[in-house]
Amino acid sequence: MFEELPELKDHYLRCVRCGQCRSVCPVFEVVRNETATPRAKVFLAHMLASGEVKASAGVAAQMSRCLLCQACTKECPSAIPVHKIVTATRSLLAREVPSSLQRIIFKEIWTRPRLLQLSAGLFRGCQNLGLTGLGNSLGLLPPALNLPGKLPSRQARSFIQEITKAEGTPKMRVGYFLGCATNFLFPAVARSTVAVLARLGCEVVTPAELKCCGLPQEENGQTEAAEALANFNSAAFQRLGVEAVVTDCASCSAALRESIALKGMEILDLSELLNDLLTGRHLQKINKVITYHDPCHLAKAQGITAGPRELLGRTCGEFREMPGANNCCGGGGSFSFYNYDTSMSILDKKISSIKETGAEVVATCCPSCTMQIRHGLSKQGLLIPVLHPVELLAQGLGIGF
Ligand code: SF4
Ligand code: SF4
Structure with missing residues (x-):
């Protein structure tokens, strides 16, 4: 692999x-x-x-x-x-030339969901006590630790069932790969994905014991760990009789296409699947100007650019293409943690492109890009939400949480 x-x-x-x-x-x-x-x-x-x-x-x-x-x-x-x-x-x-820090974070902690959950809980606790803010203002912590923003109090895994039944007559059964970043940082995206799929007639299977997709391990040289995760995740889906898997995270889908797809699993693109399921259906449009950032792991790694735009066209009042929509935002998973200043300079160009459009909402399909763009907007005091197209679609379908 x-x-x-x-x-x-x-x-x-x-x-x-x-x-x-x-x-x-x-x-x-x-x-x-x-x-x-x-x-x-x-x-x-x-x-x-x-x-x-x-x-x-x-x-x-x-x-x-x-x-x-x-x-x-x-x-x-x-x-x-x-x-x-x-x-x-x-x-x-x-x-x-092994790095103990990389091994501990990406091999020992990130591959074990309980340890990862404990680490996220500790980090959230430090945020709530103001320790991360204090550490940052005293220059004791790396500025990249501000990137995730305030962690939500509930992870998606705490409210998403292993099986979510289709509304009405089931059209298909699909596996949902709930990635780590979506789970801990953007549980509202996971909630929208599952609710929208169920509303459109899918039985959604989210294996309770899924682990990381393996991309952070691969990016950090821990390829044996990444291989083990791919074996574990494909077995988890196979045990539940799932043959087609969808995810709302561009990075996870890119990693899954290179790993568990090779073990006989079909990886579906969420936007393409939703566009198919929405054929002939009219939605309530959101009266906002929206622009879209192409995640590298979706556009360059998988060649998917039209599906998210088509989806946004169904739900948005006005879509404005930003200059260089396909240019990287500078996030790159752990890149921004190792190379914060370079990452921020790349991000500045992306924020300028967003500002040029006059958009009221930025849409993108990757939690790493969402985290990065939110950080860039907030550094400039811009109150522009960054949402996943599936969250806008949930609104268009009148799904309330
Ligand atoms: S573009 Fe040219 S320099 Fe760059 S990797 Fe390809 S052959 Fe080498
Ligand atoms: S950051 Fe530069 S070297 Fe690395 S993949 Fe992108 S274009 Fe290639």
């Missing part, structure tokens, strides 16, 4: 250093240093694999300066999967 660096040799040897990837890399655009370019990462991976460069913390830091946004992969005339080369290099570095 996950390719190791030697398996990608044919790819990295094809790099002709043309530099076309440089022109689309959001990190290079901000850093303006050749070492931050995609081609420099490909070259470094090559030298690491051939033994010309030794694994070190410095090499790991250089490899961490990548959002895995895939803009370079799409642009490369030699069709080099740069993001896969970066991921495989991080995996090699995690073995040769």
Whole structure:
């Protein structure tokens, strides 16, 4: 499933250093240093694999300066999967120069739902006591810890049943992959997804024992843990007789397409499924100006751009396309935690694009992008909500919570 660096040799040897990837890399655009370019990462991976460069913390830091946004992969005339080369290099570095912090967070805690829940509870407790705010104002905590905002008091898993029955005559049975970020940070999105699917005739199966999709582990070099999670999750769906899985998180669906899809599971895109189910149905329009940000894991990794827009067209009074809607917001999962200043500079461009549209609501399909864009808007004092299209659809269907 996950390719190791030697398996990608044919790819990295094809790099002709043309530099076309440089022109689309959001990190290079901000850093303006050749070492931050995609081609420099490909070259470094090559030298690491051939033994010309030794694994070190410095090499790991250089490899961490990548959002895995895939803009370079799409642009490369030699069709080099740069993001896969970066991921495989991080995996090699995690073995040769292991970071205890990365291992504890992504392998020991994030793969165990109870420990993850306990950590989220502790973090929320610190927020409620004002300790995180105090730590931030004294400069004792990394500013990236502000990114998640105030954690909701209830996680989605506490109110979503394993089986949610379809309203009316059932049309289909679908598995719902409830991702960690949606569960802890955006439970209202999960609530809307399940309610909308049920309203449109789906029996929704949300296995109680699901674990993380494996993307944070893969991004942080913990590929063995990611592989184990994929096996665990596909078995959880199979036990409940589910063959098609949908999720409201672009990052989870990208990861699932690369992992459990290979174990015979069909991964459906939520917007495409909802558009099909809504055929011939008229909805109450929301009288607001709405714009849409394309998550990299949906648009570039999966080529899905039309479905969310079609869905928004059904529910919104007025849709305005933002300039560079397909450009990365700078979140990139854990990238913003390792490279906060660079991440914020990339985000500033996204916020300018949003402001240009005059939108009253921003829609996007990824919790990492939602978290990042909310952070950027709030830093500029802009009270523009960032919502998932499924939350707008729930309103359009008159679903009240
Ligand atoms: S665009 Fe492709 S071939 Fe050209 S430098 Fe970048 S990775 Fe190498
Ligand atoms: S994946 Fe994105 S951030 Fe990483 S090197 Fe390519 S363009 Fe730059």
